[in-house]
Amino acid sequence: MSTTKELIEQDGISLKDKLAKATKVQKRRALLLTMPLVIFLLVSFVMPIGQMLWRSVHNPTVSNVIPNFAIAIQQWDGNALPSESVFEVFVKDLVTAKKNREIGKTVGNLATRINYDIPGSRSLFTSTARKAKKLKAPFKESLLKLNKKWANPTLWLSLKRNSKDLTPAFYLAAMDLKYDERGNIVKADDLYQIYMSNFIKTIKLSAIITAICILLAYPIAYVLSVLPLRQSNLLMICVLLPFWTSLLVRTTAWIAILQTQGVVNDILVFLGFLSDDGRVQMIYNQTGTIIAMVHILLPFMVLPLYSVMKTISPTYMKAALSMGARKSYALRKIYLPLTIPGLGAGTLLVFILAIGYYITPALVGGEDGLLISNLIAYHIQKSLNWSLGAALGAILLVTVLVLYWLYNKLIGIDNLKFG
Amino acid sequence: MNKVITKALITSAVSAAVIAGSVQAASITAVSWGGAYTKSQVEAYHKPWAAATGNTIVSEDYSGGLAEVKAQVEAGNVTWNLVDVELSDAVRGCDEGLFESIDASILPDGADGSSAADDFLPGTVTDCAVGNIVWSTIVAYDGSKMSGVATMADFFDTAKFPGKRGLRKGPKPNLEMALMADGVPAKYVYALLNTDAGIQMAFDKLDTIRDSVIWWEAGAQPPQLLADGEVAMTTAYNGRIFNAVAAEGKPFEIMWDGQVWDLDLWVIPKGAPNMAETLDFIKFSTGTQALADQASWISYGPVRKSSAALVGSYHNQPDLDMAGHMPTAPENFGNALQNDFEFWADNQDQLNERFNAWLAK
Numbered sequence: 001m002s003t004t005k006e007l008i009e010q011d012g013i014s015l016k017d018k019l020a021k022a023t024k025v026q027k028r029r030a031l032l033l034t035m036p037l038v039i040f041l042l043v044s045f046v047m048p049i050g051q052m053l054w055r056s057v058h059n060p061t062v063s064n065v066i067p068n069f070a071i072a073i074q075q076w077d078g079n080a081l082p083s084e085s086v087f088e089v090f091v092k093d094l095v096t097a098k099k100n101r102e103i104g105k106t107v108g109n110l111a112t113r114i115n116y117d118i119p120g121s122r123s124l125f126t127s128t129a130r131k132a133k134k135l136k137a138p139f140k141e142s143l144l145k146l147n148k149k150w151a152n153p154t155l156w157l158s159l160k161r162n163s164k165d166l167t168p169a170f171y172l173a174a175m176d177l178k179y180d181e182r183g184n185i186v187k188a189d190d191l192y193q194i195y196m197s198n199f200i201k202t203i204k205l206s207a208i209i210t211a212i213c214i215l216l217a218y219p220i221a222y223v224l225s226v227l228p229l230r231q232s233n234l235l236m237i238c239v240l241l242p243f244w245t246s247l248l249v250r251t252t253a254w255i256a257i258l259q260t261q262g263v264v265n266d267i268l269v270f271l272g273f274l275s276d277d278g279r280v281q282m283i284y285n286q287t288g289t290i291i292a293m294v295h296i297l298l299p300f301m302v303l304p305l306y307s308v309m310k311t312i313s314p315t316y317m318k319a320a321l322s323m324g325a326r327k328s329y330a331l332r333k334i335y336l337p338l339t340i341p342g343l344g345a346g347t348l349l350v351f352i353l354a355i356g357y358y359i360t361p362a363l364v365g366g367e368d369g370l371l372i373s374n375l376i377a378y379h380i381q382k383s384l385n386w387s388l389g390a391a392l393g394a395i396l397l398v399t400v401l402v403l404y405w406l407y408n409k410l411i412g413i414d415n416l417k418f419g
Numbered sequence: 420m421n422k423v424i425t426k427a428l429i430t431s432a433v434s435a436a437v438i439a440g441s442v443q444a445a446s447i448t449a450v451s452w453g454g455a456y457t458k459s460q461v462e463a464y465h466k467p468w469a470a471a472t473g474n475t476i477v478s479e480d481y482s483g484g485l486a487e488v489k490a491q492v493e494a495g496n497v498t499w500n501l502v503d504v505e506l507s508d509a510v511r512g513c514d515e516g517l518f519e520s521i522d523a524s525i526l527p528d529g530a531d532g533s534s535a536a537d538d539f540l541p542g543t544v545t546d547c548a549v550g551n552i553v554w555s556t557i558v559a560y561d562g563s564k565m566s567g568v569a570t571m572a573d574f575f576d577t578a579k580f581p582g583k584r585g586l587r588k589g590p591k592p593n594l595e596m597a598l599m600a601d602g603v604p605a606k607y608v609y610a611l612l613n614t615d616a617g618i619q620m621a622f623d624k625l626d627t628i629r630d631s632v633i634w635w636e637a638g639a640q641p642p643q644l645l646a647d648g649e650v651a652m653t654t655a656y657n658g659r660i661f662n663a664v665a666a667e668g669k670p671f672e673i674m675w676d677g678q679v680w681d682l683d684l685w686v687i688p689k690g691a692p693n694m695a696e697t698l699d700f701i702k703f704s705t706g707t708q709a710l711a712d713q714a715s716w717i718s719y720g721p722v723r724k725s726s727a728a729l730v731g732s733y734h735n736q737p738d739l740d741m742a743g744h745m746p747t748a749p750e751n752f753g754n755a756l757q758n759d760f761e762f763w764a765d766n767q768d769q770l771n772e773r774f775n776a777w778l779a780k
Contacts, residue, residue: 101516103492103689108514119769123761126514192769194776201779261648284633362588366634367778370588375775381486383768 049397056390059167061113062159064105066093070163073156078183082156087140094132116385117158117169117179124149154181170391195375195392199399202372205289206354212294213301213350214343220298221305221342225312239302247296251360254292258283258364284366292364297353301346308342344411352400372396445696446475447500453480454639455662459716460503462734464704467712471703474696482637485512488688492517497691501700503551506542506682507760507767513547519687520546525698529725530707538707543722548684549705552713553720555680555746555755556592559660560652561645562672571600571677571754574652575628582651585644588634590774591763592679595756596654597624599677605756612762618770622777634778645671661718661744665733673744675751681758682722718744 007015063070072089076082097107111125124147135142143150161167161183172178176196178188187193220239224232242250257263265279274280282288316338320330358373365371372392379389449465451457457478465476479499481487485508491497504512512518526549529538536544543550558574565580567573573580575597586593598608598621611617633650635641641655642663657678663669685701687694703709710721711729718741721727727747733739742748746755 101520101689103489103516106514106516108511108516112511112515115765116768120765122765192772192776194772194779197779198775256647259647259649362636367632369634370775370778378771381482381484383771384485384489385768 052386052390053394055387056170056394057166057168059113059162059169059387060165061104061109062162063165065097065100065107065110066090069093069159073160073163076156076160078157078160081140081151081153084138084140087143088137091132091135091139091143094129098129098132112384113162114155114158116173116388117162118152118155121149121155157181157183170387171395173388174391174395195372198370198372198375199395202355203399205286205371206351209290209293209297209354210301210347210351212290213298214347216294217298217301217305217346218343221302221309224302224306225309226314236306239299242296243299247359248363250296251292251363254288254295254364255283258288258291283364284369286365286368289361289365289369292360293354293357296357296360297350300349300353304345304349305339305342308339308345312338340411344407348404348407351403355396355400444472444474445693446477447693447697447700448477448479448498449501449503449700450479450481450499451503452483452638454659455666455717456658456719459658459713459719460704462716463713464700464709467709468700468703472696472699476700484508485517488512488517492689495690497688499688500691500693500697502686502688503683504548504686505760506548506550506684506758507763509545509548509684509686510760511764512686513545517689518547519689519691519694521549521687521698521701523549525702527702527706529723530729531725533725538723538725540722540724543682543684545684548686549701550682550684550722551705551710552683553680553722553745553747554683555657555675555678556587556654557657557660557678557746558652558674558676559641559645559655559671560674561648561670563670564648565651566672568652568672568674569676570674571596572602573674574654574677575600575624577628577631580651583631583633583649584628585633585635585641585650585653585655587654588636588778590770591767592756592758593625593654594618594621594770595679595758596677597621599754599756600624605677605754608756609759609762612766618773622773625777642669642671645669657744657746658717658719665736665739675746676754678746678751678755679758680746680755683719714741714745718746720745720747 009015009018069086069090072086073082076086094107097105097110100106103109107125107129111122111129114125115122128143128147128150131146135146149155158179161169161179169179172185173188174195176188176193177185180186224235224239227235255262259265260279260281260283262283264282265274268274269276269279282291312335316334317330320334321327325333356373358371358377361369361371362374363369373396376389376392376396379385379392449460451460457480461478465478468474469476481502483505485504488499488502491499509518513520523535523544526535526539526544528534531538539550540553558568558571560568565582568580574584577584594612595608598611598617599605601620601624603611612621633644633653635644635653638656638659641650641653642659644650644653646663646669657673660671660673664671685705687697687701691697705723707721707723707725708729710723711726711731713719714721714726714730715732715734721730727742730741730745733741743750745751
């Protein structure tokens with residue numbers, strides 16, 4: 001058994017302790033240097049996204065607008081209709097809420113929230129609130145007389161469910177599920193099944209675009225890496241030039257080129273390949289989406305591949321050939337594995353960008369141009385159902401993280417090289 | 420001596436600052452839809468008002484919806500003073516506490532002497548909003564390539580009028596137009612759409628032309644689609660088509676049968692600064708003369724009855740009379756349907772989901 005004698009310095013402190021102290025100072029300095037970046041990421045990235053994710057489960061509308069009712073309705077067992085005392089609290093709360101013009105606490109907010117569950121109930125709430133002041137006891141009878149839609153138990157079940165501050169309802173809607181009349185979770189009507197199929201369509205389309213980008217970018221990057229510097233620089237400018245043009249300009253240019261009366265069709269008709277009536281529809285469908293998006297995302301695949309290929313010494317291929325390998329074999333066994341880091345980086349970049357794109361598919365995709373990001377944007381911008389948009393966004397985030405984890409398993413994150 | 424000079428200098432500097440502060444003009448931001456429409460507002464409202472009051476007014480563009488207003492009001496940091504919104508957004512925003520209330524009694528009388536309450540068309544002044552124009556979604560086609568398009572049913576008839584159709588990507592106002600093409604009179608359209616059978620009828624009618632439809636999203640696309648020859652007929656906003664005809668000389672024609680018209684109104688986001696100047700601008704821009712002036716730049720109808728008499732010709736073409744191009748002109752208003760904001764406020768989300776699911780099949 002060998003014992004390591006501890007090294008003691010001249011001033012009595014062991015070398016080990018001195019080393020620990022020195023590295024601590026180094027570590028603290030490194031932490032202080034990265035602190036601004038960490039704070040920046042926290043404030044501009046983690047906090048806003050965290051807030052949006054919180055919105056996807058936070059459901060305070062009913063308890064904010066009609067607080068006393070939210071407490072009273074919990075006593076109801078869910079059968080038939082609530083009792084007279086609950087109705088009384090409801091009407092009194094509505095009268096108070098009608099006077100409130102603070103955002104988040106108005107009757108309009110309540111009406112919109114319940115309308116997500118039961119379409120058509122928005123006008124019921126707003127019109128009832130206008131007349132609520134005139135209602136007298138017995139409140140149950142007078143409310144039902146005012147509008148018989150109040151006799152719908154589903155409406156009261158929805159109010160009871162939404163009186164709780166946390167809800168899975170938005171995630172259910174994002175997964176094409178809903179609550180039925182009895183409050184059970186069931187699949188939404190066939191006519192309204194849109195989100196899950198759209199997720200799958202988006203992922204499929206992004207995978208196709210990524211695959212096409214790989215096929216096109218690989219030869220381009222290879223040529224760029226083997227050409228002498230002056231020519232490769234010129235070609236590199238051609239690859240980078242699209243970056244300097246506006247996205248919308250590029251998309252509109254594709255419309256002008258690919259439309260049925262556009263450049264490509266005109267040339268094909270002129271050369272006689274197509275008759276004038278047999279023009280090919282290349283835009284406002286999935287073909288147009290794929291072409292335009294591949295064009296926009298290609299540089300993101302070319303650049304990482306190029307920078308990795310540039311670092312591969314030509315001697316490896318020469319050595320393989322000199323040892324008797326066929327060119328295709330050497331390419332497959334020697335060159336390709338060396339480019340995996342760049343390939344992985346490019347694939348990740350292109351795929352994640354493709355999943356998030358919605359302007360280009362919206363403009364050139366026509367019927368097929370509705371991807372999940374369009375639906376999220378619709379909920380954020382038009383329907384103002386930020387909670388549903390957040391839920392869809394959260395599902396998208398989880399999907400991307402899962403795919404990233406898969407990618408890590410297959411290729412390994414340490415093998416990533418952007419250049 | 421030095422002390423006296425210093426005191427004098429300080430006093431004069433402070434008073435200069437005070438004077439400068441008190442004559443400082445206010446700057447307000449008006450937000451609208453961009454393109455030819457914003458241009459008409461800048462020429463008819465912004466420039467004259469800024470010249471008359473000495474305030475500055477900045478014009479910004481947005482693409483509709485209340486998302487930006489909601490974000491600003493919730494954050495308590497409102498930078499938009501004035502927004503031009505559709506009626507459904509005006510009502511919804513008011514209900515949800517996003518807008519300031521506007522006292523209708525501040526609105527001036529019409530130039531013909533009628534009170535504001537009588538002069539404004541019914542439904543154009545609400546608790547939080549003051550109307551400015553009437554606009555319409557119509558069917559447009561290239562007059563040099565086809566003729567004889569008379570009714571909404573012709574739009575859905577690809578046998579009689581072959582070629583592709585342009586439709587806005589969304590249920591609104593395609594469902595109404597589909598029902599009108601099926602022969603439903605305008606006054607029964609929304610009653611029918613309130614039933615499941617009615618909605619199914621509308622979707623079935625859309626199914627008949629589904630394969631020949633090019634779906635557009637932005638208001639500028641339909642005139643471009645017509646000009647490119649991509650579509651034979653398309654729905655469009657009437658002002659955009661008029662702009663292509665008047666400013667760019669395109670041979671487009673508008674079919675007014677089955678038009679679905681709507682209002683645009685000015686609203687003030689809750690908590691916006693410079694309320695006094697903003698209200699002053701609203702009073703000016705919804706006055707008789709200003710509304711008649713905007714009509715000389717784009718073919719949107721003024722909401723004041725007194726403005727109709729003052730509507731003249733296109734601003735740089737004296738022989739192009741605007742009156743006949745308004746949605747509200749009697750010869751265009753035969754079979755017109757007003758967009759029912761209450762129906763869409765209740766059903767927009769659900770019908771949008773159904774429409775997207777239908778489109779994806």
